[in-house]
Amino acid sequence: MTELSNVDEQRRADWLALYERMLLIRRAEERVGKVAQAGGMPGGVHLYIGQEASGVGVCSVLEDSDYITSTHRGHGHFLAKGGDIAAMFAELWGKRTGICKGMGGSMHVADVSKGILGANGIVGGGIAIAAGAALGIKTGKEDKVSVCLFGDGAANQGVLMESLNMSAVWKLPVIWVLENNGLSEFTITDKVTAGEQIDRARAVGMPAVSVDGNDVIAVQEAMQEAVDRARAGEGPSFIETKTYRIRGHLEAEDAFLGGYSYRTQEEIDAWKAPDKDPILRFATRLLAEGGASQADLDEIEERIAQQVDAAEKFAEESEDADPELIYDITFDGQRP
Numbered sequence: 001m002t003e004l005s006n007v008d009e010q011r012r013a014d015w016l017a018l019y020e021r022m023l024l025i026r027r028a029e030e031r032v033g034k035v036a037q038a039g040g041m042p043g044g045v046h047l048y049i050g051q052e053a054s055g056v057g058v059c060s061v062l063e064d065s066d067y068i069t070s071t072h073r074g075h076g077h078f079l080a081k082g083g084d085i086a087a088m089f090a091e092l093w094g095k096r097t098g099i100c101k102g103m104g105g106s107m108h109v110a111d112v113s114k115g116i117l118g119a120n121g122i123v124g125g126g127i128a129i130a131a132g133a134a135l136g137i138k139t140g141k142e143d144k145v146s147v148c149l150f151g152d153g154a155a156n157q158g159v160l161m162e163s164l165n166m167s168a169v170w171k172l173p174v175i176w177v178l179e180n181n182g183l184s185e186f187t188i189t190d191k192v193t194a195g196e197q198i199d200r201a202r203a204v205g206m207p208a209v210s211v212d213g214n215d216v217i218a219v220q221e222a223m224q225e226a227v228d229r230a231r232a233g234e235g236p237s238f239i240e241t242k243t244y245r246i247r248g249h250l251e252a253e254d255a256f257l258g259g260y261s262y263r264t265q266e267e268i269d270a271w272k273a274p275d276k277d278p279i280l281r282f283a284t285r286l287l288a289e290g291g292a293s294q295a296d297l298d299e300i301e302e303r304i305a306q307q308v309d310a311a312e313k314f315a316e317e318s319e320d321a322d323p324e325l326i327y328d329i330t331f332d333g334q335r336p
């Protein structure tokens with residue numbers, strides 16, 4: 001093989017891995033959505049469908065030892081960072097084999113062994129955690145970075161300014177990733193936001209870029225630069241990934257809204273089209289420039305279908321979570 005074909009082969013493998021991770025998130029969440037809509041899952045379920053390129057591009061340049069903090073829409077981040085699909089399904093299904101023993105549910109999937117410090121039902125809850133993790137890395141002189149994934153609704157929480165400021169003052173190894181899907185629950189973010197959120201990072205003198213969040217390679221490249229900077233001791237960076245949430249805010253959205261709609265079907269359909277959807281777009285590029293064949297993509301689809309089926313079976317067949325465990329976790333075993 002010539003040197004050039006080695007490079008091409010490496011790119012083909014790398015790109016196929018990105019594609020597979022995005023498709024895993026999509027197919028996993030389609031299954032979760034189906035079960036949740038049929039009433040088979042406890043608690044609120046917020047899907048990441050449409051935003052896969054953001055989480056996958058971000059996590060593709062991280063090691064297991066690097067940290068991420070996530071949001072209430074955290075399944076995609078969990079899987080992108082290498083979390084186990086069966087343990088995640090069991091958690092969502094409320095089973096004791098779940099990644100948090102069924103105590104956390106959809107909004108609290110976490111796996112510290114993979115650096116996943118947790119999804120969070122508190123909007124903006126991951127922001128100070130990410131800053132704290134970065135401070136721990138710095139004071140412990142560890143070769144790690146901390147990444148905070150948060151939404152444009154969370155960006156309006158005051159804790160963001162405090163954390164951006166301190167991370168810049170102390171040159172913390174943290175990357176702030178604003179996943180800007182333009183929506184905050186049932187509100188158009190522009191209606192409750194003054195100026196551009198990215199300018200809040202620029203105000204504290206931090207490098208800040210805005211990228212097409214539905215282009216996994218654009219996200220990966222911006223992220224690689226930011227991670228290199230953080231590892232070199234040059235401090236924090238801010239990346240805005242512009243994307244779109246295709247599903248409702250949560251799977252029970254219709255029941256919440258009772259006929260009210262905050263966006264049009266045309267808008268949603270436009271983001272599902274092959275030129276916008278992050279997975280369809282990347283499939284086209286893989287076939288045209290990445291050296292992949294349709295057979296490669298079909299094989300991935302088949303592999304993922306088996307993984308999703310197996311994860312669902314595992315979750316369904318597992319024992320329900322033990323409610324008594326709540327006392328051990330939250331009250332050190334004490335009973336009221």
Ligand SMILES: Cc1ncc(C[n+]2csc(CCOP(=O)(O)OP(=O)(O)O)c2C)c(N)n1
Nearest residue numbers: 073121122123151152153154181183184185
């Ligand atoms: C502290 C707090 N306030 C309000 C809520 C209710 N809430 C849930 S999601 C959400 C909007 C989040 O928007 P964004 O951060 O953009 O994330 P997205 O849902 O778009 O992924 C709100 C206000 C909450 N969970 N926590």
